Amino acid sequence: MGSEVLSPSQVACNLTASHISSGRVEAMRTTAGYGLVQGPASGITISDIDGKSFIDCRSAGGVFNLGHRHPEVAHVLATAARDTDMGDWMLLSAIRAQTAEKLARAAPGNLNHVQFAVTGGEAIEAACKLARGATGRHNIVTMDKAYHGFVGFGLAAAPASFTAHYGPLTPGIVPVPYGDVDAVSRAVDGNTAAVLLETAQGSAGALLPPPGYLQALRSLCDELGVLLIFDEVQAGLGRTGKLFSFENWGVVPDMAVVGKALGGGYYPIAACLYNDRVLAFVDKVPLAHPSTFSGSEIGCLVAAKALELLSAPALLDNVVAMGERLNRGYQSLQREFPDFVTGSRQLGLFTGIETPSADTGTALRHAAVRHGLLAFTAPFRPGFLVIWPPLIITASEVDELLRRLGRAVKEAAANS
Ligand SMILES: Cc1ncc(COP(=O)(O)O)c(C=O)c1O
Structure with missing residues (x-):
């Protein structure tokens, strides 16, 4: 009796089940209909490891906004690896400052300052901390069916089905229905640091904001001294036809978080952009958010290239x-x-x-x-x-x- 020959995907699924999690393999079977294991990808096409090819209709939530293996980003990455490295997070970096400047120039309004991060979740964490620091208030008003990542403030803002196993969660999160200005107005009080939302909610099914909603939130926040934070991790960086999604509605937040596409499909990097009001706090507490790998020099060079291509x-x-x-x-x-x-x-x-x-x-x-x-x-x-x-x-x-x-x-x- 000859032994059964397994396909590359069966081998990878078995290995994943043994050393990562069989539940993870099962979850992929449920999601895709079979144990889909990624193989080569290029442009808009992604293949599984057995050679079946797909049009990528996910872009991994925006990671591949520029398509897979964009040659210009690959070139910058290779050159960066020759000329520099992660950089030292404790030192100042000309490359980091130049990429911050490019982000600030690309952003509308006075979002002139940047805190880099490694992941979108970390950048959300930084945004919420800075909002508490800058206002001296605690609460963050968030939206039902929001997705802001799986750590800290972002996790606490996720729907209950996602957070059930992890309590106690970060306190001070006040969820309200998306699209309802009155609900925000009822939720905001003298202890509200920020209102945090995706302008258009991706994980909730590409929900677009009702007419006037974002403008009304801007006015409400201005009136009450509350900071407005837009999570642009999915909707930002070109996805909606504008570099920043909020340009569609002519509303500028006090902080904007970008991630995913910023890495050009090659490097984990995210950023929180903020205005002068937040800067006043960061100037007082310069190490408000130290993070070893954030603002890495290689990452900043890749991000600068990705930004240039995404803004074209x-x-x-x-x-x-x-x-x-x-x-x-x-x-x-x-x-x-x-x-x-x-x-x-x-x-x-x-x-x-x-x-x-x-x-x-x-x-x-x-x-x-x-x-x-x-x-x-x-x-x-x-x-x-x-x-x-x-x-x-x-x-x-x-x-x-x-x-x-x-x-x-x-x-x-x-x-x-
Ligand atoms: C809207 C949004 N915000 C934040 C995050 C968190 O980003 P990351 O997974 O890089 O931590 C995600 C991730 O999917 C997201 O879609």
Whole structure:
């Protein structure tokens, strides 16, 4: 009897089960329909380790806004590794200061100062700490179905289903429904340091802010001396067709957190930008947020390149045009399958389609994977299929994505 030959993905799943977690492998089977193990990726395409190729409709939440293995970012990374290293976090760094300047110049309004971090969660942590320090107040008003990472303040702001095992959580988080100005107004008091939100909520299913909402929050915060913090980790850095998503609504926060795409798909780096009011506190407490790997010189060089590519007007125009092209496709799917595709949302390439339930969402997600689309449902809205391709996607690639989506919808609708 010959021994069974395992595929590369089976080998990797077995190894993952043995040395990381079998639950993790099972969770991927549930998510993708099988134990998907990543293989080579390039541009908008990602393959599994057995060679099946997909259009990447996730961009890992924005990490791959520039597509996979962007050659210019790769070049900067290689050159940076030749010329420098992490840098010494205790010393000043010209490279770090230059990247901070580039971020400040790219940001609207007076977001002129930068605290670097390694992850989005860490940058949120820094933002909330700075808000407490700058205001001398404790509470942070957050939104239901927010996702700000899995540490500290961000974790405490996540839905209960995500936090159940980890209490006691960081105190002072005051959640309110997203989109409801009156609820914020009731929640804010003399002990409120900040209102923290994603301008458009990604993990809740690409929810866009109701008209006037962000402007009203800005006025409310100004009136009460509360800091407004926008989490741009998903919606920022080009995803919505503007470099910073809040440019769509003409509202500038006191602090903005960017991550994911800032690393150009190559390097873990995030940042919290802040204005003069927060600076006054940081000047008094210069080591407000020391962090060994934050503001690494290699990371800052990569981030500067990523920022340059993500701010290019031609790229942002492409995001707007490709988003509209996708949306036209969603609308024709909705006409063809009105009981299955019940809606769509889109701002730039912050997009996706709504199905009636978690079950239909799961059916569509699995069908999408079978038809060569790596697209997952929104964690806090499981009927909603998130479709966030890299921002470099072309018109013919959008059309191919829509063809595959059409096949996936047809199959999932027929079986539901
Ligand atoms: C909106 C948002 N904020 C913060 C984070 C946390 O970022 P990280 O996973 O890099 O800690 C994420 C991660 O997915 C996110 O989507």
